[in-house]
Amino acid sequence: VVFIPAVGPQVAIKGQIKRPAYYELKGSGSVSDLLSYSGGMLASAYPQGATLERVNEQNEREFLNLDLSLNADINRTLKNGDQITLPKILPKVENVIKVAGHVERAETRRWTPGLRVSDIIQSIEYLKPEPDLNYALIKRYSKPERTLSVHSFRIADALKSQQSEADPVLQDLDELVFFGLYGDRSEEVVKLVEELRQQASISTPSKEVSVGGNVRYPGVYPLVENMTVENLLSAAGGLTEKAYLSSAELNRTTINEQQDRVQDRRVIQLSDASAISSKLQARDVLTVKAIPEWAETKQITLRGEVKFPGVYPFHKNDTLADVIERAGGLTEYAYAPGAMFTREDLKAQQAQQLREMQARLEADIAKAEVVAANQTTLDASKAQGLGEAQGLLDKLKTTPALGRLVIDLEKVIAGQDAYSISLKDGDELFIPERKSSVTVIGEVQLPVSQLFEQELDYWDYIERSGGLTDKADDERIYIIKANGGVQMPDSSSWFASNDSQLAPGDTVVVPLDADKIDQVVLWRDMSQIFYQIALGAAAVGSL
Structure with missing residues:
Protein backbone atom coordinates (compact mmCIF):
# COMPACT_ATOMS: atom_id res chain seq x y z
CA VAL A 1 0.00 0.00 0.00
CA VAL A 2 1.42 3.41 -1.04
CA PHE A 3 -0.01 6.26 0.99
CA ILE A 4 0.40 9.84 -0.32
CA PRO A 5 -0.60 12.34 2.33
CA ALA A 6 -2.02 15.83 1.67
CA VAL A 7 0.46 18.58 0.95
CA GLY A 8 1.81 20.51 3.88
CA PRO A 9 2.61 24.27 4.18
CA GLN A 10 3.58 25.82 0.81
CA VAL A 11 5.65 28.87 -0.17
CA ALA A 12 6.49 30.30 -3.61
CA ILE A 13 9.44 32.13 -5.14
CA LYS A 14 9.59 33.86 -8.51
CA GLY A 15 11.55 36.45 -10.49
CA GLN A 16 15.33 36.29 -10.91
CA ILE A 17 15.70 32.79 -9.51
CA LYS A 18 17.05 29.63 -11.14
CA ARG A 19 14.00 27.41 -10.45
CA PRO A 20 10.94 29.57 -9.71
CA ALA A 21 8.17 27.31 -8.32
CA TYR A 22 5.97 26.43 -5.33
CA TYR A 23 7.80 24.51 -2.60
CA GLU A 24 6.56 22.51 0.45
CA LEU A 25 8.00 23.49 3.81
CA LYS A 26 9.24 20.87 6.24
CA GLY A 27 9.05 22.29 9.66
CA SER A 28 9.92 25.94 10.14
CA GLY A 29 11.67 26.87 6.88
CA SER A 30 13.44 30.20 6.24
CA VAL A 31 14.09 32.41 3.19
CA SER A 32 17.57 30.88 3.04
CA ASP A 33 16.05 27.38 2.83
CA LEU A 34 13.74 28.47 0.04
CA LEU A 35 16.69 29.90 -1.92
CA SER A 36 18.47 26.61 -1.51
CA TYR A 37 15.45 24.64 -2.79
CA SER A 38 15.18 26.88 -5.88
CA GLY A 39 18.83 26.70 -6.89
CA GLY A 40 19.80 30.22 -5.81
CA MET A 41 19.53 33.67 -7.38
CA LEU A 42 20.44 34.55 -10.95
CA ALA A 43 23.31 36.96 -11.63
CA SER A 44 20.75 39.57 -12.74
CA ALA A 45 18.87 39.46 -9.39
CA TYR A 46 18.65 42.54 -7.16
CA PRO A 47 18.52 41.03 -3.61
CA GLN A 48 18.20 44.44 -1.91
CA GLY A 49 14.79 44.92 -3.60
CA ALA A 50 13.13 41.58 -2.74
CA THR A 51 9.52 41.57 -1.53
CA LEU A 52 7.54 39.17 0.65
CA GLU A 53 3.81 38.81 0.06
CA ARG A 54 1.92 37.33 3.04
CA VAL A 55 -1.59 36.84 4.46
CA ASN A 56 -1.58 38.11 8.04
CA GLU A 57 -3.65 37.00 11.05
CA GLN A 58 -6.47 39.37 10.07
CA LEU A 78 8.39 31.71 6.32
CA LYS A 79 4.72 30.91 6.77
CA ASN A 80 2.25 28.92 4.71
CA GLY A 81 1.23 30.91 1.61
CA ASP A 82 4.23 33.28 1.61
CA GLN A 83 5.56 34.39 -1.79
CA ILE A 84 9.04 35.84 -2.41
CA THR A 85 9.73 38.01 -5.51
CA LEU A 86 13.27 38.80 -6.63
CA PRO A 87 13.44 41.81 -9.01
CA LYS A 88 15.92 42.38 -11.81
CA ILE A 89 18.73 44.88 -11.54
CA LEU A 90 18.17 48.15 -13.42
CA PRO A 91 19.47 48.22 -17.02
CA LYS A 92 21.44 51.45 -16.54
CA VAL A 93 25.20 51.15 -16.23
CA GLU A 94 27.09 53.13 -13.64
CA ASN A 95 30.75 54.14 -13.40
CA ARG A 116 40.86 62.69 -17.37
CA VAL A 117 40.62 62.78 -21.16
CA SER A 118 44.33 61.89 -21.53
CA ASP A 119 43.74 58.74 -19.49
CA ILE A 120 41.27 57.58 -22.16
CA ASP A 132 40.09 67.32 -35.84
CA LEU A 133 42.45 68.08 -32.95
CA ASN A 134 40.84 71.47 -32.24
CA TYR A 135 37.28 70.37 -31.53
CA ALA A 136 35.84 67.51 -29.48
CA LEU A 137 32.81 67.31 -27.20
CA ILE A 138 31.83 65.87 -23.84
CA LYS A 139 28.17 64.90 -23.38
CA GLU A 145 17.53 64.88 -13.15
CA ARG A 146 19.90 63.77 -15.95
CA THR A 147 19.90 67.14 -17.70
CA LEU A 148 22.20 67.23 -20.74
CA SER A 149 25.05 69.70 -20.90
CA VAL A 150 27.77 69.86 -23.57
CA PRO A 168 39.25 67.90 -18.61
CA VAL A 169 38.30 65.77 -15.61
CA LEU A 170 35.57 63.33 -16.59
CA GLN A 171 32.46 62.43 -14.65
CA ASP A 172 30.48 59.21 -14.42
CA LEU A 173 28.44 58.52 -17.61
CA ASP A 174 30.29 61.15 -19.70
CA GLU A 175 30.52 60.48 -23.44
CA LEU A 176 33.49 61.68 -25.51
CA VAL A 177 32.67 62.55 -29.13
CA PHE A 178 35.47 63.11 -31.67
CA PHE A 179 35.28 64.42 -35.24
CA GLY A 180 37.27 64.05 -38.43
CA LEU A 181 38.97 67.01 -40.06
CA TYR A 182 37.38 66.45 -43.46
CA GLY A 183 34.36 64.27 -42.74
CA ASP A 184 30.73 65.14 -42.22
CA ARG A 185 30.05 65.92 -38.55
CA SER A 186 26.35 66.66 -38.83
CA GLU A 187 25.05 63.25 -37.67
CA GLU A 188 26.43 63.50 -34.13
CA VAL A 189 25.86 67.26 -33.80
CA VAL A 190 22.24 67.17 -34.98
CA LYS A 191 21.34 64.60 -32.32
CA LEU A 192 22.92 66.74 -29.62
CA VAL A 193 21.11 69.87 -30.74
CA GLU A 194 17.76 68.08 -30.88
CA GLU A 195 18.22 66.85 -27.31
CA LEU A 196 19.16 70.35 -26.15
CA ARG A 197 16.03 71.75 -27.82
CA GLN A 198 13.85 69.33 -25.87
CA GLN A 199 15.19 70.84 -22.63
CA ALA A 200 14.42 74.42 -23.71
CA SER A 201 11.64 76.43 -22.07
CA ILE A 202 10.30 79.98 -22.02
CA SER A 203 12.87 81.05 -19.47
CA THR A 204 15.70 78.91 -20.85
CA PRO A 205 16.30 79.18 -24.61
CA SER A 206 17.81 76.27 -26.50
CA LYS A 207 21.57 76.17 -26.00
CA GLU A 208 22.57 76.28 -29.64
CA VAL A 209 24.43 78.60 -32.01
CA SER A 210 24.66 78.68 -35.80
CA VAL A 211 27.37 79.50 -38.30
CA GLY A 212 26.93 79.92 -42.04
CA GLY A 213 28.83 81.08 -45.06
CA ASN A 214 32.45 80.36 -45.75
CA VAL A 215 33.34 77.79 -43.11
CA ARG A 216 34.04 74.13 -43.77
CA TYR A 217 30.96 72.78 -42.04
CA PRO A 218 28.14 75.35 -41.73
CA GLY A 219 25.32 74.38 -39.42
CA VAL A 220 23.95 74.41 -35.88
CA TYR A 221 26.24 73.56 -32.95
CA PRO A 222 25.75 73.11 -29.18
CA LEU A 223 26.44 76.21 -27.10
CA VAL A 224 29.07 75.19 -24.58
CA GLU A 225 30.06 77.09 -21.46
CA ASN A 226 32.02 80.30 -22.20
CA MET A 227 31.85 79.63 -25.95
CA THR A 228 33.43 82.34 -28.12
CA VAL A 229 33.34 83.20 -31.80
CA GLU A 230 36.71 81.49 -32.15
CA ASN A 231 35.33 78.32 -30.55
CA LEU A 232 32.39 78.33 -32.96
CA LEU A 233 34.73 78.66 -35.94
CA SER A 234 36.74 75.70 -34.62
CA ALA A 235 33.53 73.69 -34.26
CA ALA A 236 32.72 74.43 -37.90
CA GLY A 237 36.11 73.14 -39.06
CA GLY A 238 37.66 76.58 -39.53
CA LEU A 239 37.43 79.12 -42.33
CA THR A 240 37.61 78.33 -46.03
CA GLU A 241 40.15 79.97 -48.30
CA LYS A 242 37.64 82.52 -49.57
CA ALA A 243 36.49 83.72 -46.13
CA TYR A 244 36.43 87.52 -45.76
CA LEU A 245 38.17 88.37 -42.49
CA SER A 246 37.29 92.06 -42.36
CA SER A 247 33.52 91.81 -41.96
CA ALA A 248 31.54 88.91 -40.49
CA GLU A 249 28.03 89.39 -39.08
CA LEU A 250 26.84 88.26 -35.67
CA ASN A 251 23.04 88.29 -35.32
CA ARG A 252 21.52 87.99 -31.86
CA THR A 253 17.86 87.55 -30.88
CA THR A 254 16.64 87.99 -27.31
CA ILE A 255 13.25 88.18 -25.58
CA ASN A 256 12.84 91.06 -23.14
CA GLU A 257 10.68 91.19 -20.01
CA GLN A 258 7.64 92.22 -22.05
CA GLN A 259 8.28 89.14 -24.23
CA ASP A 260 9.11 91.31 -27.20
CA ARG A 261 11.59 89.96 -29.69
CA VAL A 262 14.71 92.13 -29.81
CA GLN A 263 17.25 91.70 -32.60
CA ASP A 264 20.79 92.98 -32.66
CA ARG A 265 23.40 92.81 -35.40
CA ARG A 266 27.05 93.72 -35.22
CA VAL A 267 30.08 93.40 -37.45
CA ILE A 268 33.05 91.32 -36.28
CA GLN A 269 36.55 91.50 -37.73
CA LEU A 270 37.76 87.90 -37.74
CA SER A 271 41.41 88.93 -37.87
CA ASP A 272 41.00 90.78 -34.54
CA ALA A 273 41.86 88.53 -31.57
CA SER A 274 39.72 90.54 -29.15
CA ALA A 275 36.71 90.42 -31.49
CA ILE A 276 36.74 86.64 -31.93
CA SER A 277 37.14 86.15 -28.17
CA SER A 278 33.71 87.70 -27.52
CA LYS A 279 31.29 85.26 -25.88
CA LEU A 280 28.22 83.88 -27.61
CA GLN A 281 24.67 83.59 -26.36
CA ALA A 282 21.95 81.05 -27.09
CA ARG A 283 20.69 81.16 -30.70
CA ASP A 284 23.40 83.53 -31.95
CA LYS A 289 31.19 86.41 -45.97
CA ALA A 290 33.27 85.63 -49.06
CA ILE A 291 36.08 87.80 -50.39
CA PRO A 292 34.57 90.27 -52.89
CA GLU A 293 34.92 89.18 -56.52
CA TRP A 294 36.07 85.75 -55.36
CA ALA A 295 35.60 83.07 -57.99
CA GLU A 296 36.58 79.44 -58.21
CA THR A 297 38.85 78.47 -61.09
CA LYS A 298 36.74 78.06 -64.21
CA GLN A 299 37.83 76.18 -67.31
CA ILE A 300 36.94 75.67 -70.95
CA THR A 301 38.04 72.75 -73.12
CA LEU A 302 39.22 73.22 -76.71
CA ARG A 303 39.38 70.12 -78.93
CA LYS A 316 35.58 86.65 -65.57
CA ASN A 317 35.98 89.03 -68.54
CA ASP A 318 37.52 86.53 -70.97
CA THR A 319 35.61 85.69 -74.16
CA LEU A 320 35.68 82.70 -76.47
CA ALA A 321 37.80 84.66 -78.95
CA ASP A 322 40.37 85.35 -76.21
CA VAL A 323 40.76 81.66 -75.40
CA ILE A 324 41.06 80.67 -79.08
CA GLU A 325 43.82 83.25 -79.46
CA ARG A 326 45.61 81.79 -76.40
CA ALA A 327 45.33 78.36 -78.03
CA GLY A 328 47.23 79.64 -81.10
CA GLY A 329 44.18 79.97 -83.33
CA LEU A 330 42.86 77.42 -85.81
CA THR A 331 44.98 75.03 -87.82
CA GLU A 332 45.02 75.10 -91.61
CA TYR A 333 42.78 72.01 -91.62
CA ALA A 334 40.06 73.52 -89.41
CA TYR A 335 36.49 73.86 -90.65
CA ALA A 336 35.15 76.85 -88.69
CA PRO A 337 31.53 76.61 -89.96
CA GLY A 338 31.28 73.15 -88.38
CA ALA A 339 32.45 74.24 -84.89
CA MET A 340 30.36 72.79 -82.06
CA PHE A 341 30.12 74.80 -78.85
CA THR A 342 28.46 73.05 -75.89
CA ARG A 343 27.48 74.31 -72.43
CA GLU A 344 26.60 72.35 -69.30
CA ASP A 345 23.48 74.30 -68.26
CA LEU A 346 22.08 73.97 -71.79
CA LYS A 347 22.71 70.23 -71.63
CA ALA A 348 20.72 70.00 -68.39
CA ALA A 363 1.16 58.60 -72.10
CA ASP A 364 -0.13 59.14 -75.64
CA ILE A 365 0.93 55.67 -76.78
CA ALA A 366 -0.78 54.16 -73.73
CA LYS A 367 -4.04 55.94 -74.65
CA ALA A 368 -3.80 54.73 -78.23
CA GLU A 369 -3.20 51.15 -77.08
CA VAL A 370 -6.29 51.29 -74.84
CA VAL A 371 -8.39 52.45 -77.81
CA ALA A 372 -6.92 49.70 -80.01
CA ALA A 373 -7.60 47.05 -77.34
CA ASN A 374 -11.30 47.95 -77.34
CA GLN A 375 -11.62 47.51 -81.10
CA THR A 376 -12.65 44.12 -82.45
CA THR A 377 -10.40 44.48 -85.48
CA LEU A 378 -7.26 46.55 -85.78
CA ASP A 379 -6.45 48.18 -89.10
CA ALA A 380 -3.00 47.25 -90.41
CA SER A 381 -2.01 50.90 -90.85
CA LYS A 382 -3.02 51.69 -87.28
CA ALA A 383 -1.03 48.76 -85.97
CA GLN A 384 1.91 50.00 -88.00
CA GLY A 385 1.36 53.46 -86.51
CA LEU A 386 1.63 52.14 -82.99
CA GLY A 387 4.84 50.39 -83.94
CA GLU A 388 6.24 53.61 -85.40
CA ALA A 389 5.37 55.50 -82.24
CA GLN A 390 7.02 52.90 -80.02
CA GLY A 391 10.12 52.99 -82.20
CA LEU A 392 10.20 56.76 -81.89
CA LEU A 393 9.93 56.44 -78.11
CA ASP A 394 12.77 53.91 -77.97
CA LYS A 395 15.01 56.27 -79.95
CA LEU A 396 14.02 59.16 -77.72
CA LYS A 397 15.10 57.23 -74.62
CA THR A 398 18.61 56.79 -76.03
CA THR A 399 18.99 60.30 -77.44
CA PRO A 400 21.66 62.25 -75.54
CA ALA A 401 21.30 65.92 -74.69
CA LEU A 402 24.10 67.79 -76.46
CA GLY A 403 23.78 71.19 -74.84
CA ARG A 404 24.86 72.81 -78.12
CA LEU A 405 24.86 76.58 -78.55
CA VAL A 406 24.76 77.65 -82.21
CA ILE A 407 27.61 80.07 -82.97
CA ASP A 408 29.24 81.58 -86.05
CA LEU A 409 32.87 80.89 -85.22
CA GLU A 410 34.22 82.91 -88.15
CA LYS A 411 32.50 86.04 -86.84
CA VAL A 412 33.63 85.21 -83.29
CA ILE A 413 37.27 85.05 -84.38
CA ALA A 414 36.86 88.23 -86.43
CA GLY A 415 36.05 90.03 -83.19
CA GLN A 416 32.63 91.38 -84.10
CA ASP A 417 30.97 92.91 -81.04
CA ALA A 418 27.68 91.10 -81.64
CA TYR A 419 29.55 87.77 -81.54
CA SER A 420 31.52 88.33 -78.33
CA ILE A 421 30.68 85.17 -76.36
CA SER A 422 31.23 85.19 -72.61
CA LEU A 423 32.28 81.91 -71.03
CA LYS A 424 30.92 79.59 -68.33
CA ASP A 425 32.66 76.85 -66.41
CA GLY A 426 32.58 73.55 -68.28
CA ASP A 427 32.16 75.05 -71.78
CA GLU A 428 33.63 72.99 -74.62
CA LEU A 429 34.52 73.92 -78.20
CA PHE A 430 35.16 71.26 -80.84
CA ILE A 431 36.48 72.30 -84.25
CA PRO A 432 36.34 69.51 -86.87
CA GLU A 433 38.50 69.00 -89.92
CA ARG A 434 37.36 70.44 -93.23
CA LYS A 435 34.59 68.30 -94.69
CA SER A 436 33.53 67.79 -98.28
CA SER A 437 30.23 66.00 -97.79
CA VAL A 438 26.52 66.62 -97.29
CA THR A 439 24.44 64.17 -95.25
CA VAL A 440 20.83 63.18 -95.85
CA ILE A 441 18.95 61.55 -92.96
CA GLY A 442 15.36 60.79 -92.01
CA GLU A 443 12.58 59.44 -94.26
CA VAL A 444 14.62 58.68 -97.40
CA GLN A 445 15.27 55.30 -98.95
CA LEU A 446 18.98 55.30 -98.10
CA PRO A 447 20.26 57.83 -95.50
CA VAL A 448 23.83 58.47 -96.52
CA SER A 449 26.56 61.11 -96.76
CA GLN A 450 27.39 62.34 -100.25
CA LEU A 451 30.22 64.30 -101.80
CA PHE A 452 29.49 68.03 -101.80
CA GLU A 453 28.93 69.57 -105.23
CA GLN A 454 28.40 73.31 -105.55
CA GLU A 455 25.74 73.14 -108.26
CA LEU A 456 23.43 70.68 -106.42
CA ASP A 457 20.50 71.74 -104.20
CA TYR A 458 18.95 69.87 -101.29
CA TRP A 459 16.43 68.04 -103.53
CA ASP A 460 19.25 66.67 -105.67
CA TYR A 461 20.81 65.10 -102.60
CA ILE A 462 17.46 63.60 -101.61
CA GLU A 463 17.07 62.07 -105.08
CA ARG A 464 20.59 60.64 -104.82
CA SER A 465 19.51 59.01 -101.52
CA GLY A 466 16.76 57.08 -103.34
CA GLY A 467 14.01 59.65 -102.86
CA LEU A 468 11.39 59.98 -100.16
CA THR A 469 9.67 57.13 -98.35
CA ASP A 470 5.87 56.98 -98.19
CA LYS A 471 6.04 58.31 -94.62
CA ALA A 472 8.08 61.41 -95.47
CA ASP A 473 6.78 64.94 -94.83
CA ASP A 474 7.96 66.75 -97.99
CA GLU A 475 6.54 70.09 -96.78
CA ARG A 476 8.66 70.24 -93.63
CA ILE A 477 12.10 69.30 -94.91
CA TYR A 478 14.78 71.38 -93.23
CA ILE A 479 18.55 71.84 -93.26
CA ILE A 480 20.78 71.57 -90.22
CA LYS A 481 23.78 73.76 -90.98
CA ALA A 482 27.22 72.64 -89.96
CA ASN A 483 27.20 75.16 -87.08
CA GLY A 484 23.96 73.69 -85.69
CA GLY A 485 21.55 76.28 -87.06
CA VAL A 486 18.32 75.16 -88.74
CA GLN A 487 16.93 76.58 -92.00
CA MET A 488 13.76 75.79 -93.93
CA PRO A 489 14.22 75.51 -97.74
CA ASP A 490 10.55 76.07 -98.48
CA SER A 491 10.73 79.64 -99.82
CA SER A 492 11.52 80.79 -103.33
CA SER A 493 14.44 82.81 -101.93
CA TRP A 494 16.24 79.73 -100.53
CA PHE A 495 19.24 80.23 -102.77
CA ALA A 496 18.98 84.01 -102.88
CA SER A 497 21.96 84.51 -100.55
CA ASN A 498 25.17 82.71 -99.80
CA VAL A 509 16.58 66.23 -92.68
CA VAL A 510 13.38 64.65 -94.03
CA PRO A 511 10.98 64.30 -91.08
CA LEU A 512 8.17 61.83 -90.51
CA ASP A 513 4.72 62.89 -91.72
CA ALA A 514 2.65 62.61 -88.55
CA ASP A 515 -0.58 63.38 -90.47
CA LYS A 516 -0.36 59.96 -92.11
CA ILE A 517 -0.28 58.20 -88.77
CA ASP A 518 -3.25 59.29 -86.69
CA GLN A 519 -2.90 57.02 -83.69
CA VAL A 520 -0.99 59.54 -81.58
CA VAL A 521 -2.16 63.14 -81.75
CA LEU A 522 1.14 64.60 -80.58
CA TRP A 523 3.33 62.92 -83.19
CA ARG A 524 3.69 65.93 -85.41
CA ASP A 525 5.21 68.05 -82.65
CA MET A 526 7.11 65.10 -81.28
CA SER A 527 8.60 64.07 -84.58
CA GLN A 528 9.67 67.59 -85.45
CA ILE A 529 11.39 68.10 -82.08
CA PHE A 530 12.81 64.61 -82.17
CA TYR A 531 14.37 65.03 -85.60
CA GLN A 532 15.82 68.37 -84.60
CA ILE A 533 17.48 66.89 -81.50
CA ALA A 534 18.08 63.21 -82.26
CA LEU A 535 18.83 63.59 -85.94
CA GLY A 536 20.67 66.77 -85.14
CA ALA A 537 22.96 64.62 -83.02
CA ALA A 538 23.46 62.35 -86.03
CA ALA A 539 24.33 65.40 -88.07
CA VAL A 540 26.96 66.36 -85.51
CA GLY A 541 28.36 62.85 -85.74
CA SER A 542 28.84 63.28 -89.46
CA LEU A 543 31.21 66.22 -88.99
Missing part, protein backbone atom coordinates in the same frame (compact mmCIF):
# COMPACT_ATOMS: atom_id res chain seq x y z
CA ASN A 59 -6.67 37.59 6.70
CA GLU A 60 -5.32 40.66 4.93
CA ARG A 61 -2.67 40.58 2.26
CA GLU A 62 0.45 42.56 3.11
CA PHE A 63 3.82 43.25 1.47
CA LEU A 64 7.18 43.39 3.23
CA ASN A 65 10.41 44.74 1.74
CA LEU A 66 13.42 42.48 2.17
CA ASP A 67 17.12 43.05 1.76
CA LEU A 68 18.50 39.56 1.21
CA SER A 69 22.04 40.80 1.67
CA LEU A 70 21.21 41.15 5.41
CA ASN A 71 21.21 38.15 7.77
CA ALA A 72 18.03 39.29 9.50
CA ASP A 73 16.02 39.16 6.27
CA ILE A 74 17.54 36.07 4.71
CA ASN A 75 16.96 34.10 7.92
CA ARG A 76 13.36 35.28 8.27
CA THR A 77 10.97 32.38 9.02
CA VAL A 96 31.44 54.11 -17.15
CA ILE A 97 32.76 56.44 -19.86
CA LYS A 98 31.72 56.10 -23.52
CA VAL A 99 33.89 56.97 -26.51
CA ALA A 100 32.32 57.60 -29.94
CA GLY A 101 32.77 59.40 -33.25
CA HIS A 102 36.04 59.58 -35.20
CA VAL A 103 37.79 56.77 -33.30
CA GLU A 104 39.20 53.47 -34.43
CA ARG A 105 36.99 51.61 -31.96
CA ALA A 106 33.91 52.95 -30.18
CA GLU A 107 33.88 51.51 -26.68
CA THR A 108 32.80 51.80 -23.06
CA ARG A 109 35.50 52.24 -20.41
CA ARG A 110 35.41 52.07 -16.62
CA TRP A 111 35.19 55.40 -14.82
CA THR A 112 37.06 56.15 -11.63
CA PRO A 113 37.21 59.45 -9.73
CA GLY A 114 39.83 61.83 -11.14
CA LEU A 115 39.83 60.23 -14.61
CA ILE A 121 42.95 59.00 -25.29
CA GLN A 122 46.63 58.53 -24.62
CA SER A 123 47.73 59.42 -28.17
CA ILE A 124 46.21 60.44 -31.50
CA GLU A 125 46.79 56.87 -32.69
CA TYR A 126 43.58 56.05 -30.81
CA LEU A 127 41.72 58.21 -33.34
CA LYS A 128 41.07 57.59 -37.02
CA PRO A 129 43.35 59.27 -39.59
CA GLU A 130 43.01 63.04 -40.02
CA PRO A 131 41.20 63.82 -36.76
CA ARG A 140 27.36 65.10 -19.69
CA TYR A 141 24.18 64.18 -17.83
CA SER A 142 23.84 65.78 -14.41
CA LYS A 143 22.32 63.75 -11.55
CA PRO A 144 19.64 63.14 -10.47
CA HIS A 151 31.41 70.79 -23.07
CA SER A 152 34.15 71.21 -25.67
CA PHE A 153 37.92 70.74 -25.53
CA ARG A 154 40.95 70.53 -27.81
CA ILE A 155 42.46 67.06 -27.90
CA ALA A 156 45.78 68.55 -28.99
CA ASP A 157 45.93 70.67 -25.81
CA ALA A 158 44.76 67.79 -23.62
CA LEU A 159 47.60 65.56 -24.82
CA LYS A 160 50.18 68.35 -24.69
CA SER A 161 49.26 69.61 -21.21
CA GLN A 162 48.12 66.51 -19.34
CA GLN A 163 46.68 66.86 -15.83
CA SER A 164 45.95 70.55 -16.47
CA GLU A 165 42.77 72.54 -17.16
CA ALA A 166 43.22 71.73 -20.85
CA ASP A 167 42.85 68.05 -19.93
CA VAL A 285 23.98 83.31 -35.71
CA LEU A 286 27.41 84.01 -37.23
CA THR A 287 27.70 84.62 -40.99
CA VAL A 288 31.13 84.56 -42.66
CA GLY A 304 39.97 69.41 -82.54
CA GLU A 305 41.68 71.69 -85.01
CA VAL A 306 43.28 74.32 -82.80
CA LYS A 307 47.04 74.63 -82.62
CA PHE A 308 47.21 73.92 -78.89
CA PRO A 309 44.11 71.97 -77.78
CA GLY A 310 43.56 71.44 -74.09
CA VAL A 311 41.86 72.76 -70.97
CA TYR A 312 42.20 76.51 -70.42
CA PRO A 313 41.33 78.42 -67.23
CA PHE A 314 39.68 81.76 -67.89
CA HIS A 315 38.93 84.96 -66.04
CA GLN A 349 17.90 72.04 -69.92
CA GLN A 350 17.75 69.86 -73.03
CA ALA A 351 17.86 66.68 -70.91
CA GLN A 352 14.82 67.91 -68.99
CA GLN A 353 12.98 68.65 -72.25
CA LEU A 354 13.76 65.15 -73.52
CA ARG A 355 12.37 63.61 -70.33
CA GLU A 356 9.18 65.64 -70.65
CA MET A 357 8.81 64.63 -74.31
CA GLN A 358 9.34 60.99 -73.38
CA ALA A 359 6.67 61.15 -70.65
CA ARG A 360 4.15 62.81 -73.00
CA LEU A 361 4.76 60.30 -75.77
CA GLU A 362 4.51 57.33 -73.37
CA ASP A 499 24.08 82.17 -96.20
CA SER A 500 21.21 79.95 -97.35
CA GLN A 501 23.19 77.78 -99.77
CA LEU A 502 24.16 74.24 -98.90
CA ALA A 503 27.73 73.94 -97.64
CA PRO A 504 30.03 71.10 -96.68
CA GLY A 505 29.00 69.60 -93.36
CA ASP A 506 25.30 70.46 -93.76
CA THR A 507 22.61 67.87 -93.14
CA VAL A 508 19.31 67.54 -95.00
